[in-house]
Amino acid sequence: MTAALPPDAVVLPDADAVAHEAAERLIAACEASRSERIAIALSGGSTPKRLYALLAGPDHVGRVPWDRVHWFFGDDRAVPWDHADSNVRMVREAFHHGTAVPAAHLHFIPTDAGPEAAAETYARTLLEFYGADRLDPARPLFDCVLLGLGEDGHTASLFPGKPALSETARLVAPVPEAGLAPFVPRVTLTYPALASSALVLFLVSGESKRAALRRLAAGEDLPAGRVTSQGRIAWLLDAAAAA
Numbered sequence: 001m002t003a004a005l006p007p008d009a010v011v012l013p014d015a016d017a018v019a020h021e022a023a024e025r026l027i028a029a030c031e032a033s034r035s036e037r038i039a040i041a042l043s044g045g046s047t048p049k050r051l052y053a054l055l056a057g058p059d060h061v062g063r064v065p066w067d068r069v070h071w072f073f074g075d076d077r078a079v080p081w082d083h084a085d086s087n088v089r090m091v092r093e094a095f096h097h098g099t100a101v102p103a104a105h106l107h108f109i110p111t112d113a114g115p116e117a118a119a120e121t122y123a124r125t126l127l128e129f130y131g132a133d134r135l136d137p138a139r140p141l142f143d144c145v146l147l148g149l150g151e152d153g154h155t156a157s158l159f160p161g162k163p164a165l166s167e168t169a170r171l172v173a174p175v176p177e178a179g180l181a182p183f184v185p186r187v188t189l190t191y192p193a194l195a196s197s198a199l200v201l202f203l204v205s206g207e208s209k210r211a212a213l214r215r216l217a218a219g220e221d222l223p224a225g226r227v228t229s230q231g232r233i234a235w236l237l238d239a240a241a242a243a
């Protein structure tokens, strides 16, 4: 069956094993970084909660260089940061309300400004952190990008058929209409931003993702399948998703 999966997919027994494997790879990415400041783009939704809680938990918290890591968001929903659909709220809760994370190292997307303005501001935040006014293919912005997979094959907030898929210049794009619930406007990193990475880790778990995985493996042109990286892309799947 593995032949029907993305070529270098790793199938793990369950969601907890996916989270543990992702934690090891993320920590290894931090150890491999030659930058004083390490940049990690966080995925939203529910799948990565386990990973984030692991990283801030007793078995891993001492292995993450929290003083060097800066956490960015691959996307967020245009809702208040304390809203149940906010990725900021999800990350803060999973990171135990930032007990380990220096507040200045969590770079939220300013969704309260509205999707268009938030996209402009966040792109500036990324480039200011990067220290240049454009990305250099030889120097990726992110040491690691975490991504999920939606049942429709979306990733971040890059939904099938939506204009953000065609953005080849801007690093961050507004998404006025989400393709899946929650149907609120979003802000998302674009393919050029995701590509500026040393490592992309897709975390996929649960039976509900099986169909999207099969469509990807069959070569269907879905947003998640269009992600590239200047470094490596790894798919971490649990058995339920990969069956």
Ligand code: 6PG
Residues within 6 Å of the ligand: 043, 044, 045, 046, 047, 048, 074, 075, 076, 077, 087, 147, 148, 149, 150, 151, 154, 155, 156, 157
């Ligand atoms: C978001 C995510 C999105 C997510 C997928 C999978 O903000 O919703 O960035 O791309 O990764 O929709 O979500 P689940 O992990 O909740 O299934």
